[in-house]
Amino acid sequence: MAGPQPIVADVYTYVVGVDTHAATHHYAIIEARTGGLIDHAEFPTHTAGLLRAADWIARRTAEATAGEVDRVLVSIEGTRSYGAQLTAVLSQTGYRVVDAPTPKRERGSGKNDQIDAVVAARGSLHKHLDQLADARSGETSATLQVLLSARNSITGERTRAINALTALLRVHDLGVDARRKPTRQTIRSIAAWRTRRGDTPTQAVARREAIRLATRILALDAEATSNDKQLHDIVAATAPTLLDLPGVGPVNAATVLTAWSHPGRVRNEASFAKIAGVCPLEVSSGRRHEHRLNRTGDRQLNRALHSIASNRMKHHPATRDYVARRTAESLTKPRIRRCLKRYIAREIYRHLAALDTL
Numbered sequence: 640m641a642g643p644q645p646i647v648a649d650v651y652t653y654v655v656g657v658d659t660h661a662a663t664h665h666y667a668i669i670e671a672r673t674g675g676l677i678d679h680a681e682f683p684t685h686t687a688g689l690l691r692a693a694d695w696i697a698r699r700t701a702e703a704t705a706g707e708v709d710r711v712l713v714s715i716e717g718t719r720s721y722g723a724q725l726t727a728v729l730s731q732t733g734y735r736v737v738d739a740p741t742p743k744r745e746r747g748s749g750k751n752d753q754i755d756a757v758v759a760a761r762g763s764l765h766k767h768l769d770q771l772a773d774a775r776s777g778e779t780s781a782t783l784q785v786l787l788s789a790r791n792s793i794t795g796e797r798t799r800a801i802n803a804l805t806a807l808l809r810v811h812d813l814g815v816d817a818r819r820k821p822t823r824q825t826i827r828s829i830a831a832w833r834t835r836r837g838d839t840p841t842q843a844v845a846r847r848e849a850i851r852l853a854t855r856i857l858a859l860d861a862e863a864t865s866n867d868k869q870l871h872d873i874v875a876a877t878a879p880t881l882l883d884l885p886g887v888g889p890v891n892a893a894t895v896l897t898a899w900s901h902p903g904r905v906r907n908e909a910s911f912a913k914i915a916g917v918c919p920l921e922v923s924s925g926r927r928h929e930h931r932l933n934r935t936g937d938r939q940l941n942r943a944l945h946s947i948a949s950n951r952m953k954h955h956p957a958t959r960d961y962v963a964r965r966t967a968e969s970l971t972k973p974r975i976r977r978c979l980k981r982y983i984a985r986e987i988y989r990h991l992a993a994l995d996t997l
Contacts, residue, residue: 648672652710652877653700656739656760658682658752659721665692666692667756667812668699671712674761679753684721689728696729706735707951716762718756718774719784726774737763738772769910769953777902779877783870783893787939797859804829804852822854823860829853880990885958886950887987894943899991911988916941917980941980944987948979 647654648671653912658665666681682692696711704710713729715722726736738858739759743959763771808817815825830853838846871889874882874896879906881892898914905911916936922929922946951958958979965975 644769647712647766647771648674648764648767650768651712652704652761652779653677653712653732654763655700655711655713656756656758656762657713657722657725658714658755658759659679659715659717659725660752661721661902663688664692664722664725665752665756666696667753667760668696669760671756672790673765674764676757679756681702681752684724686724687724692725693728693732695731696734706761709735711735712737712763712771714759715774716759728814730774736774738774739763740766740772769906771899773904775897779873780897780900780980783897786866786870786873787890787893787897790870791865793859793863795867797856797863798973800852800856800859801826804849804856807845807849807852811842811851813842826853826856830857878990878994880993881987882991884986885955886947891943891946894939895987895991898937898940902992902994905988905991906987908988908992911991912981912984913985914940915980917944917977917984919977919981944980944983945976947983948976951979951983952976 646685653670654669654671656667656669658667659722661684663681663683665679665681668677669675670677678694680692682688682695696713697706697708700711711734713734713736713992714728715726715736717723718726718736718738730736740762742755742758742762747864775781804826805817805820807813808815808821815821815829821829829849832846832850832853834843835846867889870893871882874889874892878892881887881895887895899905899911905914907920914936916933918933918940920933952962952975953959962972962975963979966972970978
């Protein structure tokens with residue numbers, strides 16, 4: 640049986656904490672064994688500033704590490720937002736870059752950029768190596784993240800446009816039955832409207848707005864279709880076996896691959912379940928033995944597993960049989976879905992673990 644994992648302070652000589660912002664990043668170098676502050680500095684976020692920061696880290700840590708970057712851990716706040724470019728620069732240099740743990744602040748304590756950078760560094764000192772959240776990397780993962788962000792924007796705008804069109808049709812009589820949301824065919828018909836003689840000034844304005852909204856909805860549909868095709872092509876080229884799993888479409892598969900990022904980021908199946916927020920949390924007391932919903936982890940990945948589970952519960956025969964059997968055992972639908980999400984996480988991990996690169 641494998642022994643306990645060493646902690647950061649036992650393996651690394653220095654930990655660099657980074658508090659990230661749009662215009663500047665603040666860096667703090669901490670001695671791993673003592674937690675003492677060695678130095679801190681602030682650099683701008685343009686390319687030259689990031690390179691200067693990397694050079695500063697190398698110079699301030701070179702003496703004790705003999706220039707070995709694998710003895711320096713970098714803990715960055717926001718590796719997928721403000722710290723994304725810095726993450727790429729330092730990862731290419733050879734540093735191990737991890738997501739800084741969520742800071743725990745005592746009530747009444749102050750904060751500034753230097754304090755936040757120190758907190759980002761010290762928050763990782765007591766972590767076991769297998770508890771560190773390695774920053775996501777890889778060209779494929781980054782590309783999928785861009786497409787998924789674009790898709791969220793497209794679908795959000797489409798929903799708002801449909802709601803606005805529905806409200807408009809319910810308030811103004813434009814000859815459309817608006818008791819329900821307009822169908823795709825109705826939207827196409829509205830987009831093909833022309834101005835009509837005999838409309839009151841208000842109806843004329845409402846008709847033009849309805850045409851504009853319907854036209855925009857159709858354009859967003861085309862953008863969503865193109866986005867889905869790009870996601871499908873990348874997933875099919877990277878991890879085609881994922882698309883063979885029941886209920887896994889290109890969007891959910893892309894979300895899974897983005898969370899997985901690269902081989903080595905997730906060390907085992909239990910870690911993947913924890914990242915997905917589907918590992919059971921025991922809340923037993925006395926004679927009561929229960930597990931509750933886990934609300935931590937990557938919520939986008941959790942949502943993808945939820946979508947896959949819901950799809951299987953409706954359309955997958957084996958899953959429908961499982962739901963029927965567990966329902967007969969007095970389990971509720973939410974509890975059954977939680978069991979399914981844990982099983983799906985295990986199934987997906989096995990497919991991901993077989994990938995060579997991402």
